[in-house]
Amino acid sequence: MSSKAPDSDNVCKDLESMLALAKEKIHSAKSSDEVEQLRVEFLGKKGKVSALLSILRDATPEDRKKIGATGNKVKINLETGISRKKLELEKDELNKKLENDELDSSLPGLTNAFGRPHPVRQIMREACQILERAGLKSVYGPEVEYEDYCFDRLNFKPGHAARDMQATFFVKNAQAESLVLRTHTSPVQVRVLLDLAKKEFPLPIRMFAPGRVYRVDDDATHSPMFHQIEGLVVDKTSGMGDLKAHLDYFFRQFFSQSTKVRFRPSYFPFTEPSAEVDISCVFCDGKGCRVCKSSGWLEVAGAGLVHPEVFKACGWDPEAVGGWAFGMGIERLAMLKLRVPDLRSFFENRLSFLRATSLGSPSR
Ligand SMILES: [Zn+2]
Numbered sequence: 108m109s110s111k112a113p114d115s116d117n118v119c120k121d122l123e124s125m126l127a128l129a130k131e132k133i134h135s136a137k138s139s140d141e142v143e144q145l146r147v148e149f150l151g152k153k154g155k156v157s158a159l160l161s162i163l164r165d166a167t168p169e170d171r172k173k174i175g176a177t178g179n180k181v182k183i184n185l186e187t188g189i190s191r192k193k194l195e196l197e198k199d200e201l202n203k204k205l206e207n208d209e210l211d212s213s214l215p216g217l218t219n220a221f222g223r224p225h226p227v228r229q230i231m232r233e234a235c236q237i238l239e240r241a242g243l244k245s246v247y248g249p250e251v252e253y254e255d256y257c258f259d260r261l262n263f264k265p266g267h268a269a270r271d272m273q274a275t276f277f278v279k280n281a282q283a284e285s286l287v288l289r290t291h292t293s294p295v296q297v298r299v300l301l302d303l304a305k306k307e308f309p310l311p312i313r314m315f316a317p318g319r320v321y322r323v324d325d326d327a328t329h330s331p332m333f334h335q336i337e338g339l340v341v342d343k344t345s346g347m348g349d350l351k352a353h354l355d356y357f358f359r360q361f362f363s364q365s366t367k368v369r370f371r372p373s374y375f376p377f378t379e380p381s382a383e384v385d386i387s388c389v390f391c392d393g394k395g396c397r398v399c400k401s402s403g404w405l406e407v408a409g410a411g412l413v414h415p416e417v418f419k420a421c422g423w424d425p426e427a428v429g430g431w432a433f434g435m436g437i438e439r440l441a442m443l444k445l446r447v448p449d450l451r452s453f454f455e456n457r458l459s460f461l462r463a464t465s466l467g468s469p470s471r
Contacts, residue, residue, distance in 0.1 A: 109420065115174050117174060117384070118159060118174050118177075119174060119177040121159055122178060123173075123176050123181070123321075125181070126181045126185065133145055133185075133188050133192050134192075137196075138196060138200070139193050139196040139197045139200060140197060142189055143193070146193075146359060150189070154184070154270050155463065156178065156399060159178070160175075160178045172458060173397065174273055177428060192281070199443065205309045225453075225461065226445055226453065226464040227334060227438060230437055230440055230441040230445075233439050234317070234335070234361065234440065235315070236463055237289070238281055238357065241357065243313045243338055244313060245314070245316070245317060246298075246314045246315070247316065247318060248286060248289075248292070248314050248318075248322070249289075249429070250318065250319055250320075251278055251287075251288060252287055252288075252289040252290075252420070253284065254285040254287050256294035257289050257293075258270050258287075259415055259420070260417065261293050261297060261376060261377040261420075262376040262377050262414050262417050262420070264298055264376070269290060272323075274323055274324070275287050275288070276288040276331075277321070289321065290320055290321065291320050291335055291431070291434060292317070292320060292335045293316075293337060295314075295318070295337075296337070297417075298419055299339070300311060300418070301421050301422060302313075302370055304423055309353050310341060310342055310343065311340065311341060311342035312339060312340065312342070314338070314339050315336060316338075316339075317334070317335070317336040317437075318335065319334055320330055320333060320334070327451065328450050330438065330450055330451065330454060333436055333437070333438050335435065335436055336434070336437055337434035338353065339431075339432045340430060340432075340433060341428055342430070343421075343427075345430055345431055346412065347370075347412065347431070347432065349431065350410055350411075350412075350433065351370065354410065355368050358386050358407070359385050361444070362389050362444070365387075365392065366386050366391065367387040368384060368385070368386055368387075369384075369404065369463055369465035370383070370384060370410070373411075375411060376412060377417050377432070378409075378412055378431075378432060379411060379414045379415070380411055381411035382411055383406055383409060383411070384410050384435075385405060386404070386405050388402075388404065388405050405443065407435055407439060407440065408433050408434060408435065409432035409435070409469075411431065411432065412429065412430065413432055418430070438450050438453060441464075447464060
């Protein structure tokens, strides 16, 4: 042992007596500030415990072990004593303050941050409510769907671009059934038509199908998962005029009474004739702006009369019934109503965005 080396027994004794002294001081402390000062005095970087333990540098391994163990015990003891005393004094101090302070009723109260439905869900709910008011009933179907229901019975020929691996998520399963994540909500129509085909008085069918759909797509206006809502009405006489009236009603309720709806000829495998549905631009009231590319119109939905091949594939006689259908993306409606330029914002779950897009705020 060198002359500089500490005597471990002495150091341990010093540590113990320092602990006793500290305990006394802690016990008689009168305020939480005083306790905090004691913490700095004993446990701070330049405090008494550190000073005593600095001796460890020159100690033999054996002494280091002994002194280290005592040092740790003292530290833990002090930390516990100090935080307990501090808590106790802080509580007393708060109670005293509450007793002496007069109530200041002008101070803002404590508020709870209440949750609210996601903007997409709010828009979905609103769309459903409007369709219910129009006399349509909600029907739900599975998101993992037979390829047959998703494409074949809806008159998508084999080799159609939508069936491509690039556009559709295919699902492998042990039974080797041909399953996909549904790319649209239309297979719900197939299920309803198949189900009712054999019933005695199935008409009229007045339904809408809301839900999640999936496509291999991801950019500012497309997401691999998004929400659709679509309607189907089948009756003996329902035609384009009836369809237009329903969509007029829907968009006027959803956006504003002055919203105009127009049809443009289009093509979908499952409707004939088919139409793209435009509404007068909600940003410029049809005058022309950047969003509508100066056209005054915004594309919002697809629609048309149910294709005879779809009726046949679902067990119906296309000569005996008529029907129409429409479909639209909920995120698209939400982007227009809440004025959100990037679809991806809906799925990033930033609280500031979710709060700002709560319905009742920036909408029209
Ligand atoms: Zn516009």
